[in-house]
Amino acid sequence: MRRGVIALDRTVGIVVALGLIAAGAAAIAWRYGELPQAPERTTFGPWSDVTTAEWWPWATGAAGVTAILLGLWWLARHLPRRVDGRFALPGGDRTGKLTADASSAVDAAAQTLAHTPGVRDGSGQVVADRGQLVAELTCTIEPSADLEAIHAAALRTAGQLADVVDLPNLRTRVRLRVARTDKATPPPRVV
Amino acid sequence: MADTKLPASAPTDGTPGGERPVDGPGALSAPAAIAFGGDRGRLEISARAVERIVEITARRHPATSRQPALLRRGLPKAQAVVAGTHVRLHLETAITWPNPLTPTATDLRATITEAVESLTNLSVDRADITITTVDASGTEVAAVEESSGEDDARVVAGKRPVGAPAVTWVGLLGGLGVVLAGCWGIWEMALGSGLAGGGSWVGWGLRRGVTLDASAGWVVPAGVLCLLVGVGVLGLCLRRRRGSDVGVGEDGVVWVRGVERIAVESAREVDSVTAVSGVRKRRRVEVAVTTFGAAERVAGDVERAVSERLKVLKAAPRTRIVVREE
Structure with a gap:
């Protein structure tokens, strides 16, 4: 908003x-x-x-x-603000302009993060949040997921995203949503 | 192609003026380049031929991902405008993750420019590149794991996620009220112009006037109601936006919502626990477990299990364990 x-x-x-x-x-x-x-x-x-x-x-x-x-x-004006994820890339000149859809790159990063064990799915987009342009990755994780491992993977993915997009004013945020039920294979319990 | 004479001529397809959109989805094919070879005939290079050269060259680029045209436009897709010996190009393409956008676009521009110039002898005035899709379908777990930790330093965290401000309700009700007031105005216009039948409330109020009596029974209730509503609206306006997620780690990049579900799942793995439920209150997670084991032992085990799982949180919520014995 x-x-x-x-x-x-x-x-x-x-x-x-x-x-x-x-x-x-x-x-x-x-x-x-x-x-x-x-x-x-x-x-x-x-x-x-x-x-x-x-x-x-x-x-x-x-x-x-x-x-x-x-x-x-x-x-x-109260409707969620949609940001056009298409940005001009540095390097554009008289020989041609370079543009890219940064939201697509953010979505690709989220899909990559979704390959991490414990992450069910992921999506991403560029949003405007309180004066900042934020690449927001939203992932659903299993309740049994290893938070530390996902945190490390999310940081690595965010680093990759920063390299891929290379826009200095773009911030990054990874939001994890814990699913209600665990769809992961239950670990065998030894009685 | 050595002694070609390329006229900077008008279009050959009869289009008046020869003015066409340079790029964009509505662009039309431009007039072809025609090379006159004297008695040997003439060579005509159509815009479509140039577009195919660009598309095939882009498709061969290692960073390019080919997108089928089943549900949307196939990529890479080129548009060319040929005018005499000069050509202007626009390429829309998809690339694979995690190729960097700027170097890839720059390289694609150089590659297609070189290909068109060498194959057609046309001079490329301008080549615009648009990367519309980044394709992660071929990415595996290894792609995440192989990256080095040096990348992390380049990540700039956004602000903490917060919920919608409470004052939004004031705005929504205000907007609705203004719309209803406008509808009332239209209704009055219809009554005044005879489009609708009936009496005007405004006219009735103006003719009647208003008499206020301090001893009337409604004054105090109305005053109290105004005070309560005013204080409530003021509270909504001054209320701060509350953080909706809990930070994971100290970096401020990763946030999680639904911590109580993690706590419940941790408690469920403790021996002797038959049922678990959890609820998150403002700064506390309350986990209720049902067990047939010793209550004290189970409570301690659950507390340890939950704390272990939530220790990665920046500000782990306090945990309250409620044990019910079967």
Whole structure:
């Protein structure tokens, strides 16, 4: 998720929360006479009915369409951010540009890591995470897997990936998900 | 090909202007290079011929992986635009893991350029290389094990994985609220323009006005509700994103989720244990075992087994063992 939309959510949320807290506190204070200048009973309106004015349908229509577009944009910003894994490689010049899909390389690294005993499957992609470009390898491991061996294999694979991709701003993260059930062959138990 | 006269001419296929996309999926074949050999006839090198030269040359490169065109585009795939004696190439290809991207692409560019120039006598102005696929299907375990530990130093760890921020709910509800408000606006427009029948709520509210009375029964409940909702929303906004995974090792590269399942599997291997269940709480793993053996011995064995398995974690969660005797 983009950091900008989180900041927007937080700002709107804080404004709404402070408004609600202020309104709630004011209502209770008013009820118990803690607002000496406020009258016991107050009336707003009635006002002239503007809904019969000629401009009313146009104004509400325009405002409605604007609000719908704004709301849809706000909702859409919450969708997971997809990063185009295609990057320009160093070495491109007038004789031709060099590009590569780094996500494909990350996925290949995850598939290679999946060959390690105890790792069931793996996939990978390039993601944008809190201002960083991260090559994220996600693997499912067996509950009985040797974590130390998988950790060592993951580090070696990440090293290979760094050599293959060779993008200086690309970080690496290997996420292991432990499967619910163990599909590995159970070790023979001697009774 | 010694005395060829290659016209920098208009296209021979009748296409007006001769302007075509240089590369990309929509590119069309460019006009062929035509070499006039006087009385001996003429030699025409079509763009397709150049493309085949590029594809076959790329296919012979040791780092290239050939991808069949069963479900998607076959690779390597070349596109050539020939204009007079000059040609522009674009090659889309797949390579095998773990060939480095940049050196492989550079080498492929040099190889296809040399092949086209030597076989056709055309001058390659530009050769773009795109590696779209890295093929790991031929990789075995050995590929991982053979790599040296020197690679590890080049790995830069990303940030710790965290869950989605709680404030997202505020944003989703806010977005939904704005959309609903917009729908209400459209409804008011329909009522005002006569497209829909019925009375306008806005008009009703404006005509009626609002009277607030401090002694009304709803004031205190409404105030308390506003306070509670406001404090709740404020809490959601200020809540920090919580780490979702536990680090493996000290490097910060590898993270694991589902540590309680590892603990359960470790406990299951202890003698006399007939059933195990586990749950992860914030910083603690609780393992409940059912056994027909001595409770103290089993608890100690399970604790040791779980600790041994989880010792590789950077911050291993505390373990609580609950033993139930059959």
